[in-house]
Amino acid sequence: MALTEISQLSANLARISGVSMRVCDSQLVTVSLSGDDAALPVFRTLPAQPTQVERAITAQGDFLAVGIFTAATLTGYLIAGPCESESGSLAQILVASLVGAQQIATIHDDHIKVPPLTVDLAATDSDDDAAIAERYVKQNRLMQLITQGDTEQLPAAITAAVSVRDIEIFFSRVPNRRLRSAKNILYVFNTMCRLAAERGNVSPVTLDRVSSHYAMTIEQLPSLKYYQRLTTEMATQYCEIVAARRDNHYSSKVNQALQFIYRHYQEDLSLANVATAAGAAPTYLSRLFKQETGETIFEFINRYRVQMARQYLRHRPESVTDVAFHVGFNNVTYFNRMFKRYAGMTPLTYLRGSEPAIRG
Template sequence: MICPNEFAFFLQVLQKSGIRSREFTLPAEGDLEIDAGLRRQLGVEPSVFAGCRVFFPHMEAGAVYHVTDCFYLHYLFFLLPDAPRCMVVGPYLSMRPSARQVLETAERYDLPPARTHLLEEFYTTLPQIADNSSFYSLVYCLCETLCGHQVQVRPISLNEEIASASFSAAPREADLPAAMQRLENRYQLEDDLLRAVAEGNRARVHQLLHGTDMNMAVEPRLADPVRNIKNYCIVLNTVLRKAAQQGGVHPIYLDDLSRTFAARIEQLPTTAAFRQLVLEMADQYCLLVQHHSADGFSKPVQMAMLYVRQHLAEGLSLRTVAAALGCNASYFSARFKKETGQTLSEFILQERMRLAADLLLNTRLQIQTVAQYCGFLDVNYFSRCFRQTAGCSPSEYRKTGRALQV
């Protein structure tokens, strides 16, 4: 082993940090359990090691293969100087999966509640390593010391089909006119996208992003392509938020969605997940403009809309809303109907049904609990109202997973 002292120090750091590691010989024989037994406990196949066999023949000295899987687990593979030896470090997390992500993962693999609990407990046993952690610097420095040249990071997702081409470094753009055209296309796409979001035009957003190579927008400033993509998404999240604000959405809604996407960006596991996240970000900000834009409404009506959306679980009526705003109830009722085309009661019911639809699709709350969150004390009355709006019962709606158009 070249540089045995450095390698021994690295192994000691891993041990002290609670990060697993393992060495094996290529070509790999058998099936090593490198995910700390997660798939065996859950009864999920194939193994991580079996999935990684596809890229083993393409591994190069001086490259670190950053592998992520469908359970949000991360692994680092790299060749050792005394080839054909290879080392794998992991599993570890870049960020603790949210309760929603755990439930979605469990649902994807048809895991019963008991095994879902095993998955939640498993995550608590793993070390968490942020993308900007010095741990990566340590790994890269070790590999550079072992191979004698600058390390290259190759991201690999076990959620997608792995092709040999994905292990080759992308060619550098040397043609200046082509580079200029690429920048112009990127800026034009972003301008068109922000304009569509500000207008709440989802059809235009989908048209712009359909078939577009979003990778052209990402500047390769760092060796890690996943980090480059995350940095771009952070910027895009900010400008999409500003576009929705220009579309008349109150900051209270923007802040909540922006924080949600900020967390998801840091959890982005691979470059393959990049496109879907961009699509979802643009789509969700468009929906905010469609559902929460206050453009064209007077200040009292804007304040009433905001008050209703913040107090859906409470007893709402024309009198309570008008009193909260310090307005005359009769005058305010006429003004709200004139500006919005619907009565305040109709607006309250509409917003309650939207909240109910969201809770039914995105949580596992009992129907009675959903009703309470939406301001209904009588679950039977809630079900009747929901059926009139959606055309089906709350439980049927949850099963079908259709979007509620109100």
């Protein structure tokens, strides 16, 4: 294919993938650019075969280079990047677009060398070791609260265990791939929370459903700015499930309604769909819920949404509006009013006392 033909193809690929595409000649001189003009990384080698993809891993993200061949002669390169998410599927798309859908991409990149493990059991603990020990204590405390279903003490424990300083340490475990590191940590955290909730006597079926939901959510995480929000949501969700299981003084209908609210509070809830989930008539459930909890169903929903909003605001989201919609409110003015009712202050006042977010 001629470079002029590839230029139109690269423009289409950039529009579909959201990743910048650059067509270069055989000397890496840019012929056309679709997207941002990011500085090209230094590729150790360049592709010499149609299905070969060279991947350069940088702090900006991954860059992919694919050869452009005309009658078996290399005439240039199509370079995609930076790509913040997993780039393997994009590499396959590039090869399929240039060579054919039946061809399989072969990716070459730098491999991370893992040093041999050495453990000195006789060594004296240093200050760094003490910090590690403290982190373990905080994490164990958080897991203990989930097992107990202690929703009152959980927010402070989350703040202590998921500090920006501690998290930044782990983001270097996969060099230059902070988002991949974050996802790996979240997978581990999801498993820890699941095991903690299991010790709280939550059924394996329920835990499998929740764990699977968060596994898919983690893999789709678009950027680091959502890391703390998702960590908070997971810990709170598992803890709430244990609490609901513990609250056996409620009737089965009210318990079913509570569990439905915990799982779907971000959605547009109505008395009808809560009642359907609980297997009860709306008027009957409304009366029973008020009798057993002391609140109407919507008072409980609003209070719980504000409780979740406080968790998210603690970790500085993009805006109060962003949080309002995330926790299920579709009107920011109403959210502000409910927040002040249940938290005793406005969301902005509460936000001023929150800790800084992770850089992404």
